[in-house]
Amino acid sequence: MTSRVRRAGAFALVATLSLVAPIAGAATAVPFAAIGVAAATLINDGPVFELFARPGDRQDGRLNGLAGFGFAAAGLALLLALPQAGLPAEIFVAALLVLGVGNLGTEIARTRSSDPFLAVAGFLAGGIPAAIAGQFVVGVVNGETVAWSAVIFLAVIGGLIAALLRELLYERDDPVVVLSVGLASWFVATLVGTVPTTELIAAVIVTVALGGISYGLGTANVSGMLTGILLGVLTIVLGGFGWFAVLIAFFAIGGLASKFRYDRKAARGVAEDNNGARGMSNVLANSGVALLAVIAAAAGELVEPAAIVSLAIPFAFAGSLATALGDTLSSEIGCLYDRPRLITTFERVDPGTDGAVTWQGELAGLVGIGIISALATATLPLGPGGATGIAAGIVAAGGLAGITTDSILGATIEGDRLGNQLVNFCATLTGGGVSVALAVVLL
Template sequence: MTSTLRRAGGFAAVGTLSLAAPALGVAAAAPFAAIALLAAFVITDGPLFELFARPGDREDGRLNGLASVSLAATGLALLATVPRDSMPLTVFVATVVGITYGNLGGQLASTRRDGPFATVAGFAALGFPAAVVGQGLVAVVAGAATLPALVASTPGFVFVAACGTLVAALVRSVLYERDDPVVLLSTGLLVWVFDALVVSVDPLEIAVALAVTVALGYASYVLGTASVTGMLTGVLLGLLTIVLGSFGWFVVLIAFFSVGGLSTKFRYDEKLDRGVAEDNEGARGSSNVLGNAAVAFVAVVGFAASAHLSLPVPADTAFGFAFAGSIAAAMSDTLSSEIGGLYDSPRLITTFQPVPPGTDGAVTWQGEVAGVVGAALVAGLALVLMPLSGAAPLAAGTVVVGGVAGMTVDSLLGATLEGDRIGNEAVNLLATLSGALVSGGIALVVLV
């Protein structure tokens, strides 16, 4: 057994201490605080030091990695036990156990196969079930030990474990090993928010949601339309969209990812020769996914939060049209770029002067038509699958207008600011925000 694998096993053992939280109550943070102090000031050599030491720890002569992870766990334990409106113990345990055992799973997988996908698969294969079981054990210790109560709580446990696993796998994939404390804290806080937004989790809904999102995410990776981080981001957004919104919202979202990904691959070699192809062989990373879908996700969160708030306007109108408008803008912009880039004689949108293919802010009439068709596709899906209020032609037109507006904003920003001032992902974000504001604004003015 390698030292890396032994160290991961040691951290998993430390994470298991979180299961004692219900019994310890407000003292749940004490074991982790004690380990942090011992790691920082007492254990400087010997078997325990060799077990937990990372290369940098040996240079410093103290267990900085163990100390920082334990301090992060201490902070989460305090959030779960001390404040009045505290983090649920299930979220605390799912985070700590899921991440520490997930790291062990990732290390086990990496001993058998190299590559980021194998590591992520190993992380999820062990971290997810560990988080589910950990929550069940906490429920038993806390007194909810009856079988019916455990069965009723299981869908919620699965949702929390899945969110924690995906968030942690995504965050750790873009950070370094020494940033485990950041992974712990950010995962715990985000999952706490997601858990608070959910009113209830239907067993069939969560089962189908996991099956569909994981299958589609894996397919996107295999087909080369998403990188590992892009796949994780897409699966997480898809899962949250289903649980916080509905399957209808998810279909609209996945339609963009599917059509957009395939349009990127369409005649890719020709685009590469023309200098207009996406980098990384067309595989979308997490920044690209978030640039196109972050606004839509905020709309989903707003829709879920509206169940806990009293709003002066209908939530489905305010957030439904904002969601559909942002996706329409993303679809419209993607198709206009991917299809329009295949044609000659592009013109700069601000001056209509001919420019070389691939110039930021350049448009072709073929691309503009493709963009309108993309916006109309999203509008049609949203009209059928989402709770959009108002007469069908007016509702669909509202989404199309938002999509075209977002596409136009993207081109204008590309011609004026993109490059030295802001990057492509920021332009995508602003374009989808424009689509959301235009569609949502028209809906609130005309349809309410």
């Protein structure tokens, strides 16, 4: 057994202290705080120090990693005491176990391979079952009937969030992961309520399969794959398969477009980095507005919003994704052709110049907008049933406004003041906003 595996096992054992939460409540913070204090001030050598020490800890002469983990767990445990709507004990337990046992799974996987995909698989294979088991124990201790669909859903969501953060952050950032997983899972649980088991199983199978395919084809890296899976599960559970169909159309077609004639794009110096594989920032920049719309739709089930809000949300979702796919196809196809023109002045510029357009790229963008428009009209509640044609036109108009905004921002302020991802987000926000405005006026 390597030292990394032993250390991860020790952290996993500390995480199991969370199982006292259904009995001790907020007092669970006490042992974790004691661990934090001891790690930060008392333990500076000996076998315990060697067991928990990370490389940086040895340099500093204190167990920073264990101290941070203990204090973060203690802080999260204090939320169990909030009046009326405190943090549920099962979410607290799941957050700690998914990280502690997940890290152990990662280290075991790393003893066999350095492949980052297998490291993530090891994390999820360890963390998700541990979170399920922890929630089961909480239910038994509380004498409650275990709602397996909710238990599995929270374990999957917590596992995906933790795996994504572990992929992006440093090992010493475990406290950030613990707090993020706990708070995010709490928020999602508030929105979701009861999850039909069949729908949940289908959501997990479909999104994991498609995420694996995207990674295998090279259209997403590990962080992009995890982000896509997380968004997919949330979209299916919070919105439904109709919403997911629109989202996955963007992911699939956009991903394939980035790989289309990649060698030629690379030779021209206009190819996406990482061999066209999309990362987390790219995924969120293009689908962040859509995710917010899905969350708003789920929240609407709880608070019964005004009719105008219920009308607006699906159009924000569809208009933003019409922009995202239209912009992706316009860029990925248009960069293959010579003699592009800057959208603001129509002067000829080199291929790949920010804000440059070609008629071939614009045509491809319109095709992408049309695909999303048609699919959204068929699967989403876009206004009255007799206004299908108008609804499709509204989504298409939003998409056109969005890709035009992207080009204008690219030609004017991208690079010096705005990065590409922020430009993409602004464009999708514009596409969703224009669609909403037109829907309010015309429907």
